[in-house]
Amino acid sequence: MxxxxxxxxxxxxxxxxxxxxxxxxxxxxxxxxxxxxxxxxxxxxxxxxxxxYGVLQPLAPAQIDRSVAAATTPAARLILALAAVHAARVAQIGTLMFDDLDIGNRRLTIAGRARPLDDLTMKLLLDWLEHRRRRWPNTANLHLLINNQTATKTNRASNHWISTAMRGQDATLERLRVDRQLEEALTHGPDPLHLAQVFGLDEKTAMRYADSARRLLETSAESWNVVTASTDDQR
Known part of the structure; x- marks a missing residue:
């Protein structure tokens, strides 16, 4: 040979x-x-x-609904919102500190990037803070998310604990994060510069999301044209 x-x-x-x-x-x-x-x-x-890489695919509404139903605690609901709305990674969620939170200005800093707090995340955040205050009133842990193991310490909660509620779901925290970034590309146009600015993505990752969105939009347009043509023929 x-x-x-x-x-x-x-x-x-x-x-x-x-x-x-x-x-x-x-x-x-x-x-x-x-x-x-x-x-x-x-x-x-x-x-x-x-x-x-293959084309990234959006999650189905039923998949997201099952994950929402699985988030039954204040912590789990906030964690889900941070991934699904703000595209935060599990490790980034675990390292959030009180200093990253600015309730007065409705801002939350994730991985060094300040993000506006939407109404849903704001409500879930306040629910969690109230639950945290009642459950561990004397904790000295300054991490935003704590549990029984970390409330008496100062270290962050584990990735395993953060991911627990979504484990076994189709819409895991990672898939929810990916879906949020893909949704942004589909909604605001497949612009890698916009994606990089909103989510802090590197150039290659932003281009991959933009390329997937572009191909999905093209496929959707082609399908619509086929349906329209078929309807016209029937008339």
Whole structure:
């Protein structure tokens, strides 16, 4: 097998299939060369290429509804809102401090970025603060979210505890976070600069969301045109 044979074969593959097969061929030919079975490795200098990501898909309303129903405590409801409304990661939720909260100006700083507090998040936040005050009135922990284990300490709650209510749901906290960013791209247009500004995304991530939104919008427009044409034909 020659270098050109490998390239010809790889042109028929895409995404992880291409990466997996190139990796397998590299291992095979590296072993063959090391044992003296071949003199030249035909996979040398062949680049894997960039990852080819699929189109991000929005969550179905029923999936979100099930997660909302699973959030039965003040903490869980606030955590869900932080992921679904503000696209906060689990670790970012866990590290929120009282200093990040500005109730008077309705602002919450997440990962160094100040965000306006919408009515829903504001209500859930006040509900949680009242519950926290009644449940642990003497705690010295300055993290916004605490539990029985951290109320007597100063460390943050674990990612496991933060994710507990959504575990096993289709709409996990991570999927809710992704869905929120995709919704922004679909609603305000697939503009990576806008996404980077709103959520603090890096360039590649913002472009991926924008590309997915663009392709979803194009598919939706094509489907609408097909339906319209079919309706016109029936008339």
């Amino acid at each position: 020659t270098h050109e044979d490998v390239l010809t074969h790889l042109k028929t593959l895409h995404g992880h299939h291409r990466r997996d097969q190139l990796g397998a061929l590299r291992s095979l030919f590296t072993w063959a060369k090391r044992t003296g079975l071949i003199f030249r490795n035909p996979t040398s200098r062949i680049k894997v290429g960039q990852n080819e």
